[in-house]
Amino acid sequence: MKRRGSPWTGLGAILLKEMADHLSSIRMRLLEGLILLTAIGTVFAATQTLRQTIGEDPFLYLKILTSAQDPLPSFVAFMGFLIPLTAIALAFDAINGEYMRRTLSRVLAQPIYRDAVLLGKFLAGIFTLGITLLALWLLVTGLGILRLGVLPEGREVARGLAFILATLAYGGVWLALALLFSVVFRQPATSAMAAIAVWLFFAVFWEILAGLFFNIISATATGGPETELALANFRLFLSRLSPNTLYSETVLALLNPDVRALGPVLITQLEGAVRGTLLPLSQSLLLVWPQFTGLIATVIMLFAGAYVAFQRQEVRA
């Protein structure tokens, strides 16, 4: 039986309302303040070193993002840490919060489908993340111009935007996960803890577990270099099951044009290769395309999971 009307009726209203909520909520203000502080700190530290070497690097503005000045980690490292937190903060109470406030049945009694509610909340989170990232990048670039006195080139801008997109996809993973948990768990606190636990698992424990697992496998395997290559690829595969690895590889290749391969490379593949050549953006994109699409596909699948779970729920709390 087919229901009439678009499932996305009212999407715009929900999107606007949720975005307004996000952008004015104290939770986001706190996180934005935190991000702002780290951004200014890391950029200031990075430009301090780069000032001495202006003109030596063709991608100065990418260096601002990636160079770390002890004891501060790089801007990118901070982002890898703060963006998942922000994304989780944006969505962990998206649905169960509505149940808790008893607003869901009232909203659903309006002429909309609940499809629009979920998608609207998800898109609002994505847009909020996107706006935050864009503003942050503009801030970093602006600081860079002030501190270095050099204007960014077109290719640096393009790579910067690609970096934002990749970060958005990575944030989207955690946003979709938090959204899923907010549907599955009735208590916002539970879903927040669950999402943070998953994030910690991938950020800290996954590498350890993958290493352990790999050691067990490689201890039993014997063979020549081909086996070793297969093992190395297997190790990489294990690592790449984590969105954190996918993201860090994506950022590595996008912000370092001289990165030509991710993962093990055979000597024969390097024969005749001219070292130190910079890849054009299209090639860097192609290099990280599997990782990038993997992230996006993860986002979509997590959203689909949240969608199914939400659609099967009863409206009455």
Place this chain on the structure above:
Amino acid sequence: MSTVIETQGLTKHYGPIVAVESLNLCLQAGEVFGLLGPNGSGKTTTILMLLGLTEPTAGWARVLGEDPLRNPLEVKRRVGYMPDSVGFYDELTARENMRYTARLNGIPSSEGEERIDEALAAVGLSEVADRPVATYSRGMRQRLGLTEVLLKRPQVAILDEPTMGLDPEAAHEFLAMIRGLKARGITVLLSSHLLQQVQAVCDRVGLFHKGRLVLEGSVDALSERVLGGAYRIAVQATGDGLERLLSGIPGIVRVVQERPGTCRVEAQQDCRAEVARRVVAGGGQLLGLSLERATLDDVYARYFQEARHEA
């Protein structure tokens, strides 16, 4: 009079649990219908099915001629719904909450503002409209819920437990507003477990019990059917054999001795004069004599008493 809400064999099961069983309901335009019954008797499930928010296991429903299952958007556009224990976004003001509703309904913003002002005025919230909902009392929230219903200018208003949690004064005010809905020509379906409280505003009621609509009709008709008589006379008198004394009066259905010196008489007509005469003639002193209308509580209690007896 046209039919506004109609259901036929509407059934909802949650696994083995039966929430609503073979509900046949018919609401005429302009009437106030009370869906009454204790908590968990299937009232809210029925309402959700009428709005298309829950799919029935069997049977069908028509709201304003539309199938809520096939065209829920149209149904929801024309039906105002106030859920039980209605919630709002606490950090937003009442006006902002209403604006969100207006946008969800696709009302253009200029017209929306007009409607919001009008609806807020109708429930008396104009002065506090720009305060965050977090500062609102329970009664104000209920009224805001009604604002939302009014805002949509619906043909049908479905109110789920509108007076729950309100103090008697607030409940009374709220019921007056519901009467106001009727005055606007809006068909009202309201559910409540406080039978006595809502009976005053309902043209017709339906009594729910364990998912079934067991009784349906106007309050008077129900009490006549269940209680056997529409007149209840409370008699306070001294003297012995009061019960025996009164039971002989023609038209009296039943005499119940509630406590010594107080009797309740159920009669088919007003026979207070005859009762007074008999008490006095029997040598007793008549201390009080009053005519009471039957309450739904009585009807409900009696009905299930009888049902249990039959079982």
Place this chain on the structure above:
Amino acid sequence: MPRMLILILTAGLALSMSAPSIAVAAPSPESTPGYRGLGLSTPYPSQTVRAGETVTLALTVKNYGLAPQVVTLAVAKGVPGWKVSFLGAGRTVTAVAVGTDQEASLSVRLDPPSGARAGTYRFALAAQGQGVTAELPLALTLGQVQPGRLELQAELPVLRGPGTSSFRYRLTLKNESEKDMLVSLEAQMPKGFQVAFTPAFASQQVTSLPVKAGESRDLDAEVTLPQDVPAGTHALSVRAISGEARAEVKLTIEVTGRPDLSITTPEGRLSGRAYAGRDTPIKVVVKNRGSAPARGVEVSSYEPTGWSVKFDPSRIEEIAPKGEAQVTATVRPSSKAIAGDYMLTLRATAGDSSSSADFRVTVFTSTLWGIVGVIVIAVALGVVSLVVSRYGRR
């Protein structure tokens, strides 16, 4: 090396300077036994001279076994109009003192009158000592002077070589007259040819050089050919001129011609793009900048492992001089090649002539992964739309 040369040169100079002194010291006066008296002599008593030219002759007065005495010099027989004077140590003298078995050198100067006619004029000079006299007849023929004669010879007049090399001829210039001459050199050549003269064992270029009477000088003529000289025989002549005297030598250059290959692209840009695992055609041009046709040109390449480079055609039968041939190189980088720049060496070989060029290939990885990624996303979106149609609109 230059220092060595200087050493040798200075040694040479020392030799030439010491040689005359030895020559002077060597001829010890020979006494002719039996003859006693005076001797008056000159090496060339009969000469042909040009009209109007003052003739100076060396005279030797010798005392053979007589007591030392003063010898008076006189003109025994003169010719009217001619002025005859004796010169000794730069002054006009009339007598000379000669010791026993000694000799004295002086010269006689004969000034012809202006307008002297051609013909033979006879003079007689006399030396009068103490009781002895010596006489010397002279004959000067006017107007029939031997012209100065030069001779120019080439050691190897025909040289053969490729057009790119320079040709060096060893020439010998001989002054066959009795006079020193300043000889200027010039050459007649086809257009574009250039020649440079250097005296043998010297580095300085010259356009003229002095040659003493009866002596010869060796010199080198180096001919430089223009860039685009065609193969074949080219004739040129070198002339030596000094006043009326002139000499000429014919030289021949046989330019053998040789192919000179170069390999490049039509635009001259030695970089290109290629996709990993996919054939990419690159237009390659093999040019023959040489003067002879290049035959059997083979085109090959040195590429990284796993790459394949095919040429079509891989062999060119002939490329004419100044001609070029187009070859399509189909480059297929290894399918496992990582993105970035690689060096590919292209080579064209014909006999001993070869040329290579480094071609920078920017490898682009296949967009296949990109398509796979898009498909993955499309599948994910498809799942979502399925889910929407299955569970949607509630």
